[in-house]
Amino acid sequence: MNKDGVLASGGYKIELMPDATEKDIEQIEKAISRADNISNMLANKKTLNEIVELITGDSNTMVLTDKLEIRYNCDCSKEKFENGLIALGKKELFSILNEDKQAEIKCQFCNKKYKFTEDELRNILRKM
16 A cells, blocks of 8 residues: 555465365465565566465466456355255254244355245245
8 A cells, every 4th residue: 555545455365176285285385474465466566477376386387367357156045045944854943933933044155035934934844
């Protein structure tokens, strides 16, 4: 930042491939600890390839694109939450039905709410 505002800001996310070894993990952890923070690297005009190499400690890397549109799309649905209600079992579902007469479930990822009416809960119980 400077007096005009934010000059550069960023972050990175590293996901290990299924065949990653402890040695691979240690290499990445050491490289990250040696690397400058991402905002400084961007402000200093480091390329994405240079940044990837610095934070992974691997010179054999490839950036697929330098312009990514990152957005989160939650794949939650009422059907998935219905399956979750079924997984609770009949006893718990009966308890919900008797005590609350309905259920409202909120997705922990996107905060969308799904409401199950008394009739819907009874239909779920009939399916079980």
